[in-house]
Amino acid sequence: MAFETYGELGEGRDNAVWVCHALTGDAHPASHQEGDPPGWWEGMIGPGLPLDTRKWFIVCSNVLGGCSGTTGPSFPHPEDGLPWELRFPPITVGDMVRVQRELARALGIRRFALVVGGSLGAMQALEWAAQAPQRVQRVLALAGPWASSPQAIAWNEVGRQAILLDLERKGTGVGGMALARMLAMITYRSNQEFQARFGRRERLAPAESPHPFALQYQVESYLHHHGEKLVRRFDPYSYLYLTRAMDFFDLGAHPEETWEKVRAAGVRVMAAGIDSDILYPAVEIKELVRHLQKRGIRAVYEEIRSLHGHDAFLIEKEATGALVEKALHM
Amino acid sequence: MAFETYGELGEGRDNAVWVCHALTGDAHPASHQEGDPPGWWEGMIGPGLPLDTRKWFIVCSNVLGGCSGTTGPSFPHPEDGLPWELRFPPITVGDMVRVQRELARALGIRRFALVVGGSLGAMQALEWAAQAPQRVQRVLALAGPWASSPQAIAWNEVGRQAILLDLERKGTGVGGMALARMLAMITYRSNQEFQARFGRRERLAPAESPHPFALQYQVESYLHHHGEKLVRRFDPYSYLYLTRAMDFFDLGAHPEETWEKVRAAGVRVMAAGIDSDILYPAVEIKELVRHLQKRGIRAVYEEIRSLHGHDAFLIEKEATGALVEKALHM
Numbered sequence: 001m002a003f004e005t006y007g008e009l010g011e012g013r014d015n016a017v018w019v020c021h022a023l024t025g026d027a028h029p030a031s032h033q034e035g036d037p038p039g040w041w042e043g044m045i046g047p048g049l050p051l052d053t054r055k056w057f058i059v060c061s062n063v064l065g066g067c068s069g070t071t072g073p074s075f076p077h078p079e080d081g082l083p084w085e086l087r088f089p090p091i092t093v094g095d096m097v098r099v100q101r102e103l104a105r106a107l108g109i110r111r112f113a114l115v116v117g118g119s120l121g122a123m124q125a126l127e128w129a130a131q132a133p134q135r136v137q138r139v140l141a142l143a144g145p146w147a148s149s150p151q152a153i154a155w156n157e158v159g160r161q162a163i164l165l166d167l168e169r170k171g172t173g174v175g176g177m178a179l180a181r182m183l184a185m186i187t188y189r190s191n192q193e194f195q196a197r198f199g200r201r202e203r204l205a206p207a208e209s210p211h212p213f214a215l216q217y218q219v220e221s222y223l224h225h226h227g228e229k230l231v232r233r234f235d236p237y238s239y240l241y242l243t244r245a246m247d248f249f250d251l252g253a254h255p256e257e258t259w260e261k262v263r264a265a266g267v268r269v270m271a272a273g274i275d276s277d278i279l280y281p282a283v284e285i286k287e288l289v290r291h292l293q294k295r296g297i298r299a300v301y302e303e304i305r306s307l308h309g310h311d312a313f314l315i316e317k318e319a320t321g322a323l324v325e326k327a328l329h330m
Numbered sequence: 331m332a333f334e335t336y337g338e339l340g341e342g343r344d345n346a347v348w349v350c351h352a353l354t355g356d357a358h359p360a361s362h363q364e365g366d367p368p369g370w371w372e373g374m375i376g377p378g379l380p381l382d383t384r385k386w387f388i389v390c391s392n393v394l395g396g397c398s399g400t401t402g403p404s405f406p407h408p409e410d411g412l413p414w415e416l417r418f419p420p421i422t423v424g425d426m427v428r429v430q431r432e433l434a435r436a437l438g439i440r441r442f443a444l445v446v447g448g449s450l451g452a453m454q455a456l457e458w459a460a461q462a463p464q465r466v467q468r469v470l471a472l473a474g475p476w477a478s479s480p481q482a483i484a485w486n487e488v489g490r491q492a493i494l495l496d497l498e499r500k501g502t503g504v505g506g507m508a509l510a511r512m513l514a515m516i517t518y519r520s521n522q523e524f525q526a527r528f529g530r531r532e533r534l535a536p537a538e539s540p541h542p543f544a545l546q547y548q549v550e551s552y553l554h555h556h557g558e559k560l561v562r563r564f565d566p567y568s569y570l571y572l573t574r575a576m577d578f579f580d581l582g583a584h585p586e587e588t589w590e591k592v593r594a595a596g597v598r599v600m601a602a603g604i605d606s607d608i609l610y611p612a613v614e615i616k617e618l619v620r621h622l623q624k625r626g627i628r629a630v631y632e633e634i635r636s637l638h639g640h641d642a643f644l645i646e647k648e649a650t651g652a653l654v655e656k657a658l659h660m
Contacts, residue, residue: 086541086543088541090541090542147530148530149521149524149525150521150524150525150527150528150529150530150547150548150549151516151520151521151524151525151549153530153547153549153550154512154516154524154549154550154553155516157512157547157549157550157553158509158512158513158516158553160543161509161512162492162495162509164543165492165495165496165505165506165509166495166499168505169496169499169500169501169505170499171499175495175498175499176495179488179491179492179495182484182487182488182491183488183513186481186484186485186488190481191479191480191481191611194479194480194481194484195479195480195481197480198480199480200477200478200480200483200580211416211418211420211570212420212571212574213416213490213494213570213574216577217480217483217487217577218480219480219481219483219484219487220483220484220487223484223487223488240541240543241542244542244543247546247547250530278608281521
């Protein structure tokens with residue numbers, strides 16, 4: 001397991017905050033000091049920032065099945081030393097949290113003041129509460145649902161099929177993953193953002209091409225750029241396993257006793273939707289809150305207003321930071 | 331050019347209705363008599379139906395660049411007799427309408443009482459008005475925009491990249507097109523429909539598989555079914571050229587004089603949005619109407635309420651039929 005920590009664990013061993021990353025994130029949410037490379041949640045963790053390192057002990061680990069240091073399908077199989085690839089077993093968000101709990105134990109953390117994450121990270125944060133309600137005081141779930149919707153499964157399935165098609169055609173899966181990422185980027189952003197940002201503008205220097213399928217519009221360059229960027233840092237097999245784990249995610253699969261324990265432990269949940277999110281629409285986050293409330297759990301709904309769609313939890317630092325601070329004091 | 335007609339052209343040669351098909355449609359919108367295979371708009375054309383063949387002379391042709399009888403990239407190149415494939419020139423919706431006008435001339439039609447279509451068909455119907463306002467009394471544009479949005483271009487680009495990836499990997503493009511279709515099906519339907527229809531239900535007989543990427547959820551089977559169905563009747567190169575023609579579509583590219591002529595000719599436009607459409611959202615259809623009204627053109631907005639998303643113009647026969655009848659009398 002790859003992980004990073006920020007700040008110090010206090011005497012009571014209860015000032016800890018677990019930060020869960022999203023699909024293609026890693027264990028490095030923020031730089032530790034000047035000169036350090038920025039993280040995927042830069043500006044959220046540090047002295048005087050929403051997750052103030054003078055007060056909180058922050059932990060972030062790469063998820064099980066990932067490709068940034070924690071065991072995943074690109075790791076060597078113990079039998080032959082070759083990568084696991086499709087021999088890797090299917091994993092769930094529940095499995096991710098089970099290994100995270102082992103790490104928390106090893107770090108000596110008694111109880112988390114907050115478990116926070118967005119998207120797949122929100123799923124982990126909610127699963128933390130379900131698995132270990134005695135260990136979790138508060139959860140902040142950003143743009144994550146009660147269960148993956150069939151539409152969310154459908155987007156994932158198309159992305160996976162691109163990777164599997166590439167593998168079938170004797171490729172490495174990398175070209176297919178670029179395509180999966182291009183598709184995912186559309187679902188991470190919004191129609192309105194693309195309209196405002198790209199409109200129908202063409203590229204400054206359109207490629208000379210014998211057919212009309214060379215990149216012509218700025219929005220196409222944007223997608224290709226993100227596709228190419230991901231393949232430099234991500235593994236296609238991890239992409240398959242992690243998206244499948246998201247599909248499997250369904251808090252409704254927990255028995256009622258689980259929720260009774262969460263209620264009894266007094267876990268407080270804040271769930272935030274994003275008004276322009278098309279992947280996990282705000283209406284699904286409201287539904288998550290209703291599901292929790294129905295089970296007697298203290299859950300509140302918040303909304304981030306943004307043009308940026310699903311990715312707003314990464315982009316809207318001010319609004320998201322305000323929610324983190326609010327969640328820490330709920 | 332492949333085309334079909336229904337009913338008889340009257341004495342005045344002005345009782346004609348042109349029906350424009352969408353991306354993967356063809357020249358067969360409806361059966362001509364019992365026993366005839368059903369068409370893509372079955373129930374809309376016939377005696378006593380919204381496009382009543384006792385009154386109207388209805389024409390539908392396969393679009394330029396298509397693969398159901400009209401010249402397209404699967405046709406033999408005149409020089410070597412091999413398919414045009416990527417040597418086919420880029421085409422636009424304007425080009426499609428230009429060849430349709432030749433057919434209309436050959437059929438002796440003086441003026442169309444109505445030009446109607448949905449999606450790419452709506453683009454053609456609107457383009458008809460722009461190109462030949464003297465030949466078009468009324469337009470009914472169902473779920474088609476003023477211009478393709480960057481998000482619509484983005485969806486198309488991902489689909490095309492799947493086909494191009496397949497071709498690069500020495501495939502026929504067919505596997506890539508199945509993938510493009512799977513993606514497109516998500517944008518043709520709605521989150522709410524998938525929720526109601528599939529939920530998180532699993533397949534009755536899940537495939538045995540060594541990895542968790544075999545079809546497991548009903549929504550996945552649905553997508554695969556539609557992907558496989560399309561490849562039996564459609565050409566991947568046509569898919570490339572026709573989606574690109576949709577990307578190019580921008581009525582704003584016509585000069586102001588064009589719209590002055592449309593206004594002067596008294597063309598009446600009805601544009602219908604679908605409340606659950608995520609491909610060409612209702613807000614974009616309202617914008618189309620505003621664009622036309624701003625130019626002094628008689629345009630009205632209607633809305634189809636449906637769970638089915640973009641495809642509602644094919645599915646909601648009653649609501650769509652009512653709009654056709656209303657448009658014929660506006």
